[in-house]
Amino acid sequence: MAGIYSVSQVNSYIKNMFVQDFALSRISVRGEVSNCKYHSSGHIYFTLKDKGGTLAAVMFAGQRRSGLRFQLQEGQQVVVTGAVDVYERDGKYQLYAKQIEPDGLGGLFERFLRLRDELEEMGMFAPEYKQPIPRYASRVGVVTAPTGAAIQDIRNIASRRNPYVQLILYPALVQGEEAAGSIAAGIRTLDAMELDVLIVGRGGGSIEDLWAFNEELVARAIFECRTPVISAVGHETDVTIADYVADLRAPTPSAAAELAVFDYRQFEERLLLYEQNLVRSMGRRMERLRYRMEQYRLRLHFQDPERQLRDRRQQLAKAEERLGQVMEERLREARHRLALISGRLHGLSPLKKICNGFGFVTHEDGRRLESVKEVRIGDPITVRISDGKLNARVTGREEGSTGE
Numbered sequence: 001m002a003g004i005y006s007v008s009q010v011n012s013y014i015k016n017m018f019v020q021d022f023a024l025s026r027i028s029v030r031g032e033v034s035n036c037k038y039h040s041s042g043h044i045y046f047t048l049k050d051k052g053g054t055l056a057a058v059m060f061a062g063q064r065r066s067g068l069r070f071q072l073q074e075g076q077q078v079v080v081t082g083a084v085d086v087y088e089r090d091g092k093y094q095l096y097a098k099q100i101e102p103d104g105l106g107g108l109f110e111r112f113l114r115l116r117d118e119l120e121e122m123g124m125f126a127p128e129y130k131q132p133i134p135r136y137a138s139r140v141g142v143v144t145a146p147t148g149a150a151i152q153d154i155r156n157i158a159s160r161r162n163p164y165v166q167l168i169l170y171p172a173l174v175q176g177e178e179a180a181g182s183i184a185a186g187i188r189t190l191d192a193m194e195l196d197v198l199i200v201g202r203g204g205g206s207i208e209d210l211w212a213f214n215e216e217l218v219a220r221a222i223f224e225c226r227t228p229v230i231s232a233v234g235h236e237t238d239v240t241i242a243d244y245v246a247d248l249r250a251p252t253p254s255a256a257a258e259l260a261v262f263d264y265r266q267f268e269e270r271l272l273l274y275e276q277n278l279v280r281s282m283g284r285r286m287e288r289l290r291y292r293m294e295q296y297r298l299r300l301h302f303q304d305p306e307r308q309l310r311d312r313r314q315q316l317a318k319a320e321e322r323l324g325q326v327m328e329e330r331l332r333e334a335r336h337r338l339a340l341i342s343g344r345l346h347g348l349s350p351l352k353k354i355c356n357g358f359g360f361v362t363h364e365d366g367r368r369l370e371s372v373k374e375v376r377i378g379d380p381i382t383v384r385i386s387d388g389k390l391n392a393r394v395t396g397r398e399e400g401s402t403g404e
Contacts, residue, residue, distance in 0.1 A: 008088065015086040018093065024084040029055060029095060030103055033076045034206040038237065044072060047206075048080060048095065057082075059097040067099040074207040074238070075109025078102055108207050112214050116241055119216070124223045124245050131228040131247045133259060134196045136267075139166045140260050141190035141198040141227070143183055146171035150203045150232070150253035157257035162264040168195065174202040179212030184221035191225045198225065199256045200242060201232030213240040222246055232256030360384040372397045 005013075018024050031048030038044055042061025047054050057080060059068060072078070082097040119125065140158070144150045146169060158165055170186035173179040183200065190198055200222065202210070212218065213233045222229050222245045231246035232253040243249040250256035301307065361369040364380045375381060375394050383390040 011086060011088040011091045015088055018085050027084060028079055028081045030079050033072060033074060033078055036072055036074055055095055057095040057097055059100065063098050070102060076102060115216060119219055124219065133228050133248050136262050137196035137260055139195045141168045141195040143170045143172050143186035143200045144202050145174045148203055150201060153254040154199060154257040157254055158261045161261045165261050174212060175209050180215035180217045183212055184217045187221040187225055191227045195227055197260045198227050198229045199232055199260055200229055201253050201256060204235040204238060210234050210238060210240055213242040218242055219245045230256045230260055372399055
């Protein structure tokens with residue numbers, strides 16, 4: 001009976017066979033890159049493939065500094081130099097890459113670039129055709145597989161951000177020959193429902209797995225869609241034609257859900273903040289209006305017609321009082337002057353002279369007689385003395401000085 005060995009012993013024996021094989025210790029392998037993943041540690045895990053098979057490969061972070069001078073991506077045709085060895089724990093062999101050089105592009109990647117350039121020349125990637133994503137969407141359509149991780153991530157994030165949003169799923173094929181037609185039909189069906197926004201995508205995979213989103217049929221369906229479309233295909237490093245045509249690209253389905261569904265709690269907090277700001281603003285405005293109204297009230301109080309009338313009456317009363325005082329003063333002055341003039345006139349009055357023994361002689365018609373030449377013999381004259389008057393007639397006249 002042959003000996004019985006443990007799994008570890010068998011794996012160790014196979015590893016020693018690989019180590020002893022000089023051809024496998026330094027080998028160059030040509031193939032197309034697939035399932036390329038950049039680990040957070042800096043390692044790169046990928047698969048080399050051709051028409052006949054696949055080979056798992058890894059390049060550790062320490063080898064990247066000197067052995068890789070470009071960005072390793074899906075579909076690239078490369079030549080990988082390294083060693084084929086066994087990972088004892090899993091019992092799997094893989095190519096440990098020390099150097100990777102480009103060797104042209106794979107067939108699928110060439111098709112991708114050719115279609116991308118054609119659609120870009122047609123203007124399907126132009127920014128002027130991009131529609132804005134609504135900020136507050138309430139009905140969100142999703143075109144993806146009904147059982148994949150993508151729809152679960154979208155549902156979880158949507159329910160966490162906004163439990164009131166309505167998700168409408170079109171269960172589409174996202175991989176295989178009929179996937180492109182299924183995705184395009186889903187986009188047109190949901191577009192006819194007049195939703196707020198559509199999410200079109202799936203989880204990560206190789207370039208073959210994601211190829212349906214590189215088909216022109218899907219690109220045209222997205223371009224002709226009247227509803228804004230967010231593409232969410234694969235991981236952050238995966239880029240498809242759908243990403244170029246869509247109105248917005250999300251690196252993952254989870255990120256697409258965050259872009260399409262607004263956070264209701266943040267919305268409520270923002271509304272509360274707006275309300276507080278509005279209350280404060282209205283309070284300040286009301287305070288300014290009260291102050292202005294008080295100013296108007298005071299101004300109106302000072303300009304009140306009744307108050308102005310009272311002021312005018314008071315001013316008129318004071319003016320009347322001042323006028324009375326001025327008039328009294330003027331009257332006193334006038335009386336004084338009158339007394340002075342009266343005294344002077346009294347001193348010059350003919351009556352006063354008559355009282356002293358003189359008389360006042362006038363013609364018959366009352367005109368004062370000033371000269372003997374004014375009368376003739378026989379003319380009537382009147383002589384006024386202190387106690388009356390005398391009617392007389394000229395019996396004679398004598399010219400000359402009264403002193404002769």
